Amino acid sequence: MRSEVPQSALKKALLLEEGWISLSQGVELAPLERATAGPDAGLRSLFVEFDGYRVRLAVEESPFSLVRRSDGFAVELSGTTFLEKVAVQTPPHHVPNQLFINLSTPCAFDCKFCATPKLGIGFVLKPQKVARIVEEALERYRIDAIALTCSVLGSERESVKLLSQVVKLLRREFGHSIPIGVEPYVTKPEYVDELYSVGADEIKINVETFDRWIFQAVCPHKSYERILAALEHAATVFGKNRVCSNVLIGLGESDYTTLSGLRKLAEMGVVANLRPLRIPLVREEELRAATGGRAHRPSAARILGLALKYKEVLNRHGLRTYRFKTMCFRCTGCEIVPQQDV
Numbered sequence: 001m002r003s004e005v006p007q008s009a010l011k012k013a014l015l016l017e018e019g020w021i022s023l024s025q026g027v028e029l030a031p032l033e034r035a036t037a038g039p040d041a042g043l044r045s046l047f048v049e050f051d052g053y054r055v056r057l058a059v060e061e062s063p064f065s066l067v068r069r070s071d072g073f074a075v076e077l078s079g080t081t082f083l084e085k086v087a088v089q090t091p092p093h094h095v096p097n098q099l100f101i102n103l104s105t106p107c108a109f110d111c112k113f114c115a116t117p118k119l120g121i122g123f124v125l126k127p128q129k130v131a132r133i134v135e136e137a138l139e140r141y142r143i144d145a146i147a148l149t150c151s152v153l154g155s156e157r158e159s160v161k162l163l164s165q166v167v168k169l170l171r172r173e174f175g176h177s178i179p180i181g182v183e184p185y186v187t188k189p190e191y192v193d194e195l196y197s198v199g200a201d202e203i204k205i206n207v208e209t210f211d212r213w214i215f216q217a218v219c220p221h222k223s224y225e226r227i228l229a230a231l232e233h234a235a236t237v238f239g240k241n242r243v244c245s246n247v248l249i250g251l252g253e254s255d256y257t258t259l260s261g262l263r264k265l266a267e268m269g270v271v272a273n274l275r276p277l278r279i280p281l282v283r284e285e286e287l288r289a290a291t292g293g294r295a296h297r298p299s300a301a302r303i304l305g306l307a308l309k310y311k312e313v314l315n316r317h318g319l320r321t322y323r324f325k326t327m328c329f330r331c332t333g334c335e336i337v338p339q340q341d342v
């Protein structure tokens with residue numbers, strides 16, 4: 001590993017490679033939130049913080065365990081100390097100091113890495129309900145940002161309409177002092193414009209992978225070209241360091257393909273979240289079949305190596321992950337974030 005990598009970043013990468021943590025006897029925490037969106041849907045998770053780093057781990061059987069010590073929490077790896085004096089966060093709304101709300105779960109699409117449509121719980125939050133959640137959270141917690149995600153309801157239009165209605169209502173009730181990020185599936189430039197015009201500050205449109213063969217296999221209902229076109233348009237509307245996109249690492253793609261795609265996004269002014277793949281149990285067979293058995297959680301070395309190379313790309317294009325005010329670059333829990341972790 002290159003010498004510029006701090007020990008703490010290496011430890012975060014090792015925790016990300018594993019993705020799970022178990023709770024030792026005697027560890028009592030506030031109720032853990034169960035995610036409803038993406039590959040983590042259905043899992044209970046917590047955040048471990050150390051040396052300025054934050055990592056989100058799902059709670060399950062794991063060689064890493066959270067233990068209670070007289071001076072706080074520590075993380076052990078197979079019984080020996082891995083991290084001392086860690087802080088543990090169990091935020092009620094998905095992310096520390098941020099209100100990240102999933103507006104809906106029924107989905108017309110069938111992305112092979114996503115557990116949301118398989119959750120067995122179907123809900124669609126009405127704008128008024130979201131406003132009450134926000135009101136209550138603002139009264140009770142320190143909230144620096146709001147993030148809104150949703151499934152694809154009957155159509156792209158339907159989901160964008162719901163997101164727009166929610167953003168509009170939140171702006172009307174709570175003003176413009178709190179940043180709002182939105183994460184829609186969107187391919188039409190006019191929908192991007194609409195979300196911006198109602199008051200969204202940042203947007204995430206997920207490309208998922210730059211490997212076209214894998215994209216077709218794992219996102220059978222999505223259009224790769226139209227996602228890229230929407231991202232390019234969004235960068236001109238929302239501006240620099242306000243448009244991002246999830247890129248999954250571990251679907252069987254090569255680093256070469258990934259870095260070429262990342263350069264292309266950077267030229268557009270779009271910043272990517274390099275997200276280690278988690279294979280949901282409910283999708284395991286489908287995902288392995290769709291990727292020809294190549295889907296796997298990436299190693300710590302690969303996670304770090306890509307983050308370091310991507311940092312150079314971002315620096316070259318004047319893009320800054322730390323300028324984002326909402327969503328994953330604000331949180332940093334699920335990946336090694338260039339310019340923040342390394």
Ligand code: SF4
Pocket residue numbers: 038107108109110111114115116117150151152185
């Ligand atoms: S569009 Fe794909 S990733 Fe999004 S909720 Fe539906 S199945 Fe999941």
Ligand code: SF4
Pocket residue numbers: 056094095100327328329331332333334335
């Ligand atoms: S990095 Fe993104 S997906 Fe992960 S916990 Fe934070 S906000 Fe959620």
